[in-house]
Amino acid sequence: MLAVVIRRLFATIPVMAVVAIIVFSLLYLTPGDPAAVLAGEQATAEDIERIRASLGLDEPYLVRFGQWIGGVLQGDLGTSIFSRRPVMELILQRLEPTVALTIASLLIAVLIAIPLGVIAAWRSGGIVDRLAMSFAVLGFSIPVFVLSYLLIALVSVELKWLPVQGYVPIAYGFGPFARHLILPALSLGIINAALIARITRATMLDVLSQDYIRAARAKGLSVRRVLVRHALKNAAVPIVTVIGISFALLISGVVVTETVFNIPGLGRLTVDAILRRDYPVIQGVILVFSATYVVVNLIVDLSYRLFDPRIQQ
Amino acid sequence: MSATPAGTAAVPDGLARIWRKHPNLVIGAAMFAAAVVAALAAPWLATVDPQAISPFDRLREPSAEFWFGGDLVGRDVYSRTVFGARVSLIVGIGVVIGGLSLGLVVGLLSGFVRWVDQILMRVMDGLMAIPSILLAVALISLTGASLKNIVIAISIAEVPRVARLVRSVVLALKEQPYVEAAITSGTSFPLILWRHILPNTVAPLLVQGTYIFASAVLTEAILSFIGAGTPPSTPSWGNIIAEGRTVFSIAPHIVLFPGLALSFTVLGVNLLGDGLRDVFDPRFVSRK
Numbered sequence: 131m132l133a134v135v136i137r138r139l140f141a142t143i144p145v146m147a148v149v150a151i152i153v154f155s156l157l158y159l160t161p162g163d164p165a166a167v168l169a170g171e172q173a174t175a176e177d178i179e180r181i182r183a184s185l186g187l188d189e190p191y192l193v194r195f196g197q198w199i200g201g202v203l204q205g206d207l208g209t210s211i212f213s214r215r216p217v218m219e220l221i222l223q224r225l226e227p228t229v230a231l232t233i234a235s236l237l238i239a240v241l242i243a244i245p246l247g248v249i250a251a252w253r254s255g256g257i258v259d260r261l262a263m264s265f266a267v268l269g270f271s272i273p274v275f276v277l278s279y280l281l282i283a284l285v286s287v288e289l290k291w292l293p294v295q296g297y298v299p300i301a302y303g304f305g306p307f308a309r310h311l312i313l314p315a316l317s318l319g320i321i322n323a324a325l326i327a328r329i330t331r332a333t334m335l336d337v338l339s340q341d342y343i344r345a346a347r348a349k350g351l352s353v354r355r356v357l358v359r360h361a362l363k364n365a366a367v368p369i370v371t372v373i374g375i376s377f378a379l380l381i382s383g384v385v386v387t388e389t390v391f392n393i394p395g396l397g398r399l400t401v402d403a404i405l406r407r408d409y410p411v412i413q414g415v416i417l418v419f420s421a422t423y424v425v426v427n428l429i430v431d432l433s434y435r436l437f438d439p440r441i442q443q
Numbered sequence: 444m445s446a447t448p449a450g451t452a453a454v455p456d457g458l459a460r461i462w463r464k465h466p467n468l469v470i471g472a473a474m475f476a477a478a479v480v481a482a483l484a485a486p487w488l489a490t491v492d493p494q495a496i497s498p499f500d501r502l503r504e505p506s507a508e509f510w511f512g513g514d515l516v517g518r519d520v521y522s523r524t525v526f527g528a529r530v531s532l533i534v535g536i537g538v539v540i541g542g543l544s545l546g547l548v549v550g551l552l553s554g555f556v557r558w559v560d561q562i563l564m565r566v567m568d569g570l571m572a573i574p575s576i577l578l579a580v581a582l583i584s585l586t587g588a589s590l591k592n593i594v595i596a597i598s599i600a601e602v603p604r605v606a607r608l609v610r611s612v613v614l615a616l617k618e619q620p621y622v623e624a625a626i627t628s629g630t631s632f633p634l635i636l637w638r639h640i641l642p643n644t645v646a647p648l649l650v651q652g653t654y655i656f657a658s659a660v661l662t663e664a665i666l667s668f669i670g671a672g673t674p675p676s677t678p679s680w681g682n683i684i685a686e687g688r689t690v691f692s693i694a695p696h697i698v699l700f701p702g703l704a705l706s707f708t709v710l711g712v713n714l715l716g717d718g719l720r721d722v723f724d725p726r727f728v729s730r731k
Contacts, residue, residue, distance in 0.1 A: 144565060144568075145565075145568050145569055145572055146572075147569075148565055148566055148568060148569025148570075148572075149569045149572050149573055151569070152566075152569050152570065152573065153573070153581065156581055156582060156585060157585065160582065160585040160586050161586065162586065162587075164585045167584075167585055167586065167587050168584070168585070267710065267713055267714065267717065268710065270657070270709075270713050271657070271706050271709040271710035271713050272706045272709075272710075273661055273664055273665065273702070273705055273706065273709075275665070275668055275684065275702075276684075276698075276702035276703075276705065276706055279691060279695070279698045279699070279702065282691070282692075283691075283695055287692055287695075294692065378574050378575075381574040381576075381577070382574050382575065382576035382577070382665065385576060385577075385665075385669060386665055386668065386669065389668070389669055389688075390688070400577070400580065400669075401669045401670060403584075404580055404583075404584055404669065404670055404671045405670050407584055409581075409584060409585065412577075412580060412581050412584055413581070415577065416573060416574075416577045416578070416581060419573075419574055419577060420572045420573045420574070420577075423572055423574065424572050
C-alpha cells in the first residue's frame with residue numbers, strides 16, 4: 131500500500147510542475163507591461179520599477195523561473211508587494227478559517243447529497259425524486275453569494291438565530307466557532323450537494339437495475355441493507371470521484387463565501403490581493419489551492435481500492 | 444420519435460410534442476429568451492438612465508415608481524438590472540465562442556497528432572488543476588479588468604473541458620470502420636475532418652456549450668462580486684450585488700433583484716442544456 135501511495139505521489143509531480151509553469155509564465159505571457167498594470171493608474175515610474183525588480187521581471191525568464199521554483203520547493207512563495215511580508219506567512223495565518231469552512235461544507239454536502247440521491251434513485255419518478263432533481267438543477271443555477279444572502283436575511287436578520295458574519299477561531303471555544311461557521315458552510319454545502327446528489331442518483335439508478343440487487347431483495351434482505359450494503363457500496367467509486375471534482379467548486383465557493391461572511395481566510399486574502407494588485411500573493415494562493423486539489427484527487431484515487439478490491443493498480 | 448398519440452389532430456403539432464417530451468427544453472429556452480430580450484431591449488425596458496445618480500433616492504425601497512428600489516447613490520436598481528443582462532449575455536456568448544473554438548482546435552490536434560497529444564494533455568491537466576475562478580483572477584489582475592479580458596480569461600479556463608471532449612470524440616471516431624476506410628482510400632484530411640469528424644462533435648459541443656454559457660455567466664458575476672470583474676462604470680449583476688453588499692441588512696433589495704435575475708438566467712440555460720442532452724443522448728431519456 132505504501133509503495134502505491136509513493137508511486138501515485140510521484141505521478142502528481144508532472145501535473146504540479148505544469149501548474150507551476152503556468153502560474154509563473156502568466157506574468158510573461160500576458161500582453162502589455164504587467165509591472166505597470168500591477169502598479170495601478172496613479173503609479174510613478176519608480177513604483178513601476180520597484181515592482182518590476184521585486185517580481186524579477188528585469189531578469190531573463192529562465193533565470194527567474196529557476197530562482198522562483200527553487201524558492202517554492204523550499205516553501206518560499208515570494209514576498210507580498212503590499213505588506214512586504216513572506217507570502218507563505220500570510221497564507222499560514224489565514225489557513226484555519228478556510229480549512230474549517232471547507233471541511234464543514236464538504237460534510238454538509240455529503241450528508242445532504244448521498245441520502246437524497248439514494249432515495250431519489252430508489253423511488254425513481256416519485257415525488258422525492260422530482261424534488262431532489264429540482265433541487266439539483268437549482269443548486270447548479272443559484273450563485274453561492276445569492277444563497278448566502280438569502281440565508282443571512284432569513285436566519286440572521288429575520289429570525290436572529292445566528293450571527294450575520296464574522297469568524298471566531300476554534301481556540302476561543304467550539305460554541306462560538308460553530309455558530310459563526312454554520313451559515314457559510316451551509317451555503318457552500320447546499321451548492322455542492324446539488325452536483326453530488328445528481329451523480330449519486332444516476333449511479334444508484336444503474337446499480338439498482340442489476341441482477342444482484344434483485345437477488346438480494348428476493349433473499350428477503352431489508353431495503354435499508356440492500357440500499358446501503360449492496361447498492362451504495364457498488365456506486366461508491368463514481369460518487370467519491372465527483373466529491374473530489376466538487377472540491378474545485380468548493381475552492382471558488384470559499385473565495386466568495388469568505389467575502390460575504392467576512393471570514394479572514396485564504397479567500398479573503400485573495401480578494402484583498404486583487405484589490406491591492408498584489409500578484410505574488412495571488413500566485414501563492416493559486417499554487418496552494420491547486421496543490422490541495424491535486425492531493426485531494428490523489429486521495430480519492432487511492433480510496434477506490436477501499437470500495438472496490440478489484441482495483442489493484 | 445414516437446408517433447402522434449391517438450386523439451390529437453392529424454397534423455402533428457410540433458411545439459406541443461416537444462413540450463410533452465422535453466418540458467425542460469421548452470422552459471429553459473423560454474427563460475433564456477426572456478434574458479436575451481431584456482438584454483436587447485434594455486434601453487426601452489429601463490425606466491431611467493441606469494447611471495443617473497439621484498441622492499434623494501438613496502437606498503429607496505422598491506415601490507410602484509422604483510420597481511427594484513434605489514442603490515447606495517440613488518441609481519435605479521431595476522434599470523441597472525435590465526442593463527446588467529447585457530454584460531452577462533456578452534460574456535456568456537463570448538466565452539462559448541472563445542472556449543469552444545480554442546478547445547476544438549486543441550482537441551482536434553490532440554486527437555490526430557500523437558506527439559502533440561502528449562504535450563497538450565499535460566498542459567490541459569495542469570490548467571484543470573487550477574480552480575477556474577483563480578486562473579481568471581490571475582489573468583485579470585495582470586491585464587486589467589475589462590469586458591474583453593474577462594471573456595478571454597474565462598474562455599481559457601474552459602478550454603481543457605472542451606479539448607478533452609473533442610479529443611475523446613476524435614479517438615472514438617478514428618476506430619470507426621468508415622473513417623478507417625476514408626483514410627485508407629486516400630481521402631484528404633480536411634475532407635475527413637469536414638465530413639466525418641466535425642459533424643459528430645456538433646451535438647456534444649452544443650450541450651457542453653450551454654453548460655459553458657451558464658458557468659461563464661456565474662463566473663463573471665463572481666469576478667465582479669469580488670472586485671476582479673466588470674468595471675463599476677458598466678452595470679453587471681455581479682457588481683450591482685457587490686455594491687449592495689455593505690448595506691445588505693438595511694437594503695436587501697439591491698442584492699436580491701440582480702441575484703434573482705442571475706439565478707433565473709443560469710437556471711434557464713441549465714434547463715436548456717439538460718433538455719438538449721435528453722434530445723441528443725437517448726440513454727438519458729430512457730433513464731427518466
